[in-house]
Amino acid sequence: MTDRTPGFSTLAIHAGAQPDPTTGARATPIYQTTSFVFNDADHAASLFGLQAFGNIYTRIGNPTNAVLEERVAALEGGTAALAVASGHAAQVIALHQLLRPGDEFIAARKLYGGSINQFTHSFKSFGWNVVWADTDDIKTFEAAVSPRTKAIFIESLANPGGTVTDIEAIAQVARNAGVPLIVDNTLATPYLIRPIDHGADIVVHSLTKFLGGHGNSIGGVIVDAGTFDWAAGNKYPMLSEPRPEYHGIKIQETFGNFAFAIACRVLGLRDLGPALSPFNAFLILTGIETLPLRMQKHCDNAKAVAEYLNRHPAVASVSYAGLPEDKGHNLARKYCPKGAGAVFTFSLKGGYDAGVRLVSNLKLFSHLANVGDTRSLVIHPASTTHSQLDDAAKIRAGAGPDIVRLSVGIEDKEDLIADLEQALSA
Ligand SMILES: Cc1ncc(COP(=O)(O)O)c(C=O)c1O
Numbered sequence: 473m474t475d476r477t478p479g480f481s482t483l484a485i486h487a488g489a490q491p492d493p494t495t496g497a498r499a500t501p502i503y504q505t506t507s508f509v510f511n512d513a514d515h516a517a518s519l520f521g522l523q524a525f526g527n528i529y530t531r532i533g534n535p536t537n538a539v540l541e542e543r544v545a546a547l548e549g550g551t552a553a554l555a556v557a558s559g560h561a562a563q564v565i566a567l568h569q570l571l572r573p574g575d576e577f578i579a580a581r582k583l584y585g586g587s588i589n590q591f592t593h594s595f596k597s598f599g600w601n602v603v604w605a606d607t608d609d610i611k612t613f614e615a616a617v618s619p620r621t622k623a624i625f626i627e628s629l630a631n632p633g634g635t636v637t638d639i640e641a642i643a644q645v646a647r648n649a650g651v652p653l654i655v656d657n658t659l660a661t662p663y664l665i666r667p668i669d670h671g672a673d674i675v676v677h678s679l680t681k682f683l684g685g686h687g688n689s690i691g692g693v694i695v696d697a698g699t700f701d702w703a704a705g706n707k708y709p710m711l712s713e714p715r716p717e718y719h720g721i722k723i724q725e726t727f728g729n730f731a732f733a734i735a736c737r738v739l740g741l742r743d744l745g746p747a748l749s750p751f752n753a754f755l756i757l758t759g760i761e762t763l764p765l766r767m768q769k770h771c772d773n774a775k776a777v778a779e780y781l782n783r784h785p786a787v788a789s790v791s792y793a794g795l796p797e798d799k800g801h802n803l804a805r806k807y808c809p810k811g812a813g814a815v816f817t818f819s820l821k822g823g824y825d826a827g828v829r830l831v832s833n834l835k836l837f838s839h840l841a842n843v844g845d846t847r848s849l850v851i852h853p854a855s856t857t858h859s860q861l862d863d864a865a866k867i868r869a870g871a872g873p874d875i876v877r878l879s880v881g882i883e884d885k886e887d888l889i890a891d892l893e894q895a896l897s898a
Contacts, residue, residue, distance in 0.1 A: 480547065480662075480663065480764055481764045483543070483546045483547055484543070484547060484760055484761055484762075484763050484764055485761045487542055487543040487545075487546035487547065488538070488539040488540070488541070488542025488543040488546065489539050489543070489757075499758075500536055500539045500754060500757055501535075501536065501754075502536050502750050502751055502753075502754045503530075503534055503535045503536045503750050504750055504751065505530065505534075505750075506529065506530050507528070507529050507530070508526070508527035508528060508529070521718060521719055522718050522721060522726070522734075522738060530747060530750065531741065531742065531745055531747040532737060532738070532741060532742050532747075533737065534747075534748075534750045534753070535750075536750035536753045536754055536757075537555045537748055537750060537753045539753070539757060540555050540679075540693070540748075540753045540756060540757050540760075541553040541554060541555050541693065543757065543760055544662075544677070544679075544683070544693050544695060544760070545695055545696075545733075547662040547663075547666075547760075547763075548657070548662045548666055548667075548668055548675050548695045549662075549666050549668045549669060549697075550668055550675065550695035550696050550697050550698065550733075551696050551697065551698030551729045551730040551733070552695075552696050552698070552730035552733035552734070553693050553694060553695045553696065553733060554693065554694045554733050554736045554737050554740075554741060555679070555691060555692070555693050555748045555753060556691070556692045556693065556694070556741060556746050556747070556748055557690065557691065557692065557746035557747060557748050557749075558678065558680065558690045558691065558692045558746065559656075559658060559676065559677060559678025559679070559680060559681075559691075559692040560586065560587075560590055560678075560692065561692050561744075561746035562676040562677065562678070562692030562693055562694045563587065563590065563625075563656070563676055563692075564590075564740075564744065564746075565694060565736050565740035565741060565744060565746070566654060566674055566676055566694045566736060566740075567595070567600060567623065567625075567654075568710075568736075568739070568740045568744065569708070569710045569711060569732065569735045569736055569739065569740060570622045570623050570652070570708060570710070571598070571600045571622050571623070572599075572709070573598065573599025573600070574599050574601075574620065575599075575600060575601070575620050575621075575622045576600075576601045576602070576603050576618060576620045576621050576622065577591075577600065577601075577602060577603070577621065577622055577623040577624065577625055578602075578603050578604075578605050578613060578616045578617065578621060578623075578624045578625070579591055579602050579603070579604060579605070579624075579625040579626070580604075580605060580606070580607045580625070580626040580627065580630065580637065581604045581605065581606055581607070581865075581868045581869060582607055582627065582630035582633065582635055582637075582868075582869055582870055583625075583626075583627055583630060583631070583656070583869065584627070584631040584632075584656075584658075584857070585631075585632075585853065585857040585858035585859075585860065585861065585869065585871065586857065587627075587656070588858075588860075588861065588865070588869060589860050591625075601620075603616045603618075603621075604616075606868075607626065607630070607635070607637045607638065607642070610638065610641045610642065610645065613642055613645045614645050614648075617645070617648075617649040617651075621649055621651055622651055622707065622708070623646075623651050623652050623653075623654055623674075624642060624645065624646045624649075624651060624652075624653050624654065625654045625655075625656070626639070626642055626653070626654075626655055626656070627655070627656040627657075627658070627659065628655050628656070628657045628659070628660040628665045628667055628807070629659035629660045629664070629665070629793075629808070629812070629813045629815070630659070630870065631658070631659055631815060631843065632815065632816075632817050632853045632857070632858070632869075632870055632871055632875070632877040633791045633816065633817045633870035633871075634659065634791065634792060634793060634812060634813050634814075634815045634816035634817070635791065635793060635800050635870065636793045636800045636803035636804045636807050636808065636812065637655075637803075637807075638803055639653075639655060639665075639667055639670040639671060639672060639807065640670045640671055643670060643671025643672060644671070646671075646673070647671070650704065650705055650707070651707075652673035652674055652700045653667075653671060653672045653673050653674070654672070654673070654674040654675075654676060655667035655672040655674070655675050655676070656675075656676050656677070656678075657675050657676070657677055658676075658677050658678045658681050658682070658683075658844070659681065659682070659813050659815050659843065659844070660807075660808060660813055661677075661682045661683055661763060661767055663763055663764050663767040663768075663810070664767060664771070664807075664808040664810055664811060664812075664813060665807050665808050668695070668697040668699070670807070672697060673697050673699050673700040673732075674694065674695065674696060674697065674700075674732065675694075675695040675697070676692065676693070676694050676695070677692060677693045677695075678691075678692055679691035679692055679693055679756045680692075680842070680844070681842070681843050681844025681845075682763070682766070682767060682770065682814075682843075682844035683756060683759060683760055683763065683844075684752075684755060684756040684759040684760075684844075685759040685760075685762070685763065685766050685844060685845070685846060686755070686759050686845065686846055687842060687844075687845035687846070687847060688755055689751075689752040689755045689756055690752065691748050691752050691753070691756050692748075694732075694733065694736050695733075696729075696730055696731075696732040696733035696736075698728075698729030698730055698732075699729075700732065701724075702723075702724040702731060702732070703724050703725075710723070710735055710739060711723045711724045711731055711732065711735050712724050712725075715739070718738070723735045723738075723739075766846065766882055767810075767811070767814075768810065768811065769882040770811075770813070770814035770880060770881070770882055771794070771810065771811025771812065771813060771814055772811065772885070773814065773848075773880045773881070773882065773883070773885045773888060774792065774794065774811070774812070774813065774814040774815075774816060774878075774880040775792075775794045775795075775811065775812070776885040776888075776889070777878065777880050777885065777888055777889060777892065778790050778792035778794060778795055778816060778818075779795065780889045780892065781818050781892065782795060784892075784896060785821075786820055786821055786822065786826070786896050787818055787819070787820060787821070787896075788818075788819045788820060788821045788874070789818060789819050790816070790817075790818040791816055791817045791818065791870065792812060792816040792818075793808075793812040793813075793816075794811060794812035794813075800812075814843075814844075814879060814880040814881075815843045815844070815877065815878070815879045815880075816877070816878060816880075817853075817870060817871075817875045817876065817877045817878075818875070818876055818878070819872070819874040819875050819876070820874060820876065823873065823874045824854070824873040824874055826874075827852050827873075827874055827875065827876045828852055828855070829898070830850075830876060830895050830896060831850050831851070831852050831876060833894070833895035833898040834850055834891055834892070834895045835891055835894070835895075836848060836883065836887055836888060836891040837849060837850040837878070837888070837891060837892075838850070839851065841856055841857060842879070843877075843879035844879060845879065845881060846881050846882050847881045847883070848878065848879065848880055848881035848883060848888055848891075849878070849879040849881070850876065850877070850878055850879075851876075851877050852875075852876055852877075853866075853871035853875060853877050854866050854871055854872060854873045854875060857871070857877075858871035
């Protein structure tokens with residue numbers, strides 16, 4: 473690269489990657505190995521003691537994964553990142569550095585159903601308590617803050633409704649409370665929204681979705697903005713207190729503005745263990761190279777499909793922030809002017825039964841539990857991704873019984889509209 477600051481598309485292709493020093497291979501090789509040979513005993517000891525950076529064992533780090541980490545950190549404007557086995561693993565590992573039993577974190581009610589499940593049930597067994605707040609009313613975030621609050625968690629574009637979150641307003645609540653703001657940026661990707669530019673301290677992703685983009689690999693990533701002072705108020709002992717397993721080093725003092733990413737790796741990933749396969753890292757890296765092209769086409773297609781549905785007599789409502797009449801449109805213009813993403817919901821006048829019929833009648837849209845594939849996808853969240861919630865919680869999460877969710881792919885938009893047309897008239 474030259475001295476010029478590279479643009480987003482250039483970073484999507486080049487950040488973190490060099491021709492392989494041994495073979496000259498231009499694409500990032502898949503380092504499909506469990507472990508790495510030490511130069512000598514001193515080298516091994518210094519790697520284990522965190523006195524030197526280098527590869528030890530693929531559960532803790534791997535050169536293919538390292539390229540992916542550097543690339544996502546560059547795209548998000550963070551200082552460092554850690555790739556892990558799934559989006560859910562990223563959430564566990566990020567919060568593992570921050571919460572001790574009895575602690576609380578505040579989360580937006582509008583979240584992916586699996587995250588609501590993870591936070592409500594599994595995290596309870598760790599003694600981590602979630603307190604819910606409403607992104608439509610920022611005061612509910614202020615009211616939820618207590619002396620035990622250790623983090624705030626939101627999605628930039630919320631799954632399933634694709635609603636745009638006012639990141640700056642919630643970042644201000646987090647700053648006032650002295651806790652980090654964690655933003656799940658899965659549905660937006662850094663092409664549409666860079667949460668760190670709006671005050672986020674930590675960004676997490678399911679790489680499984682638009683970043684990988686081809687529906688072939690599960691993965692997750694945690695990005696450290698490098699902005700948070702972990703020693704202030706002595707609230708985060710994992711980062712600020714001496715670590716007995718590393719000869720008493722203090723992670724923040726030693727690693728400065730990438731301390732959080734290091735803690736996630738050397739405490740979280742090392743001990744909890746959800747490592748990303750280098751093969752998946754390779755596929756996801758290949759996907760990221762075309763992220764800007766794909767994401768723009770996803771958004772353009774989604775807008776055309778939302779406009780079509782909005783005009784259709786069988787459709788009761790469309791929730792897509794890219795439509796000028798949508799209540800989230802002003803936030804979309806502020807946070808994601810290039811497009812409001814490609815995941816959104818709509819409801820049919822025929823209610824639950826019509827929704828289920830539509831899903832079965834679609835041919836080009838695949839009926840499955842994923843978003844962010846090149847292919848167009850459809851699901852009925854109330855009976856699948858959000859089925860574990862009671863009726864009131866489903867509605868609060870934007871997944872009521874009459875709601876159908878689309879993840880619009882990058883096929884020709886005319887074919888997608890024709891498929892919806894035949895299914896709606898069937
Ligand atoms: C917004 C969001 N975050 C996190 C996840 C969890 O990711 P993964 O399935 O990679 O664990 C998902 C999965 O659908 C998601 O949509």
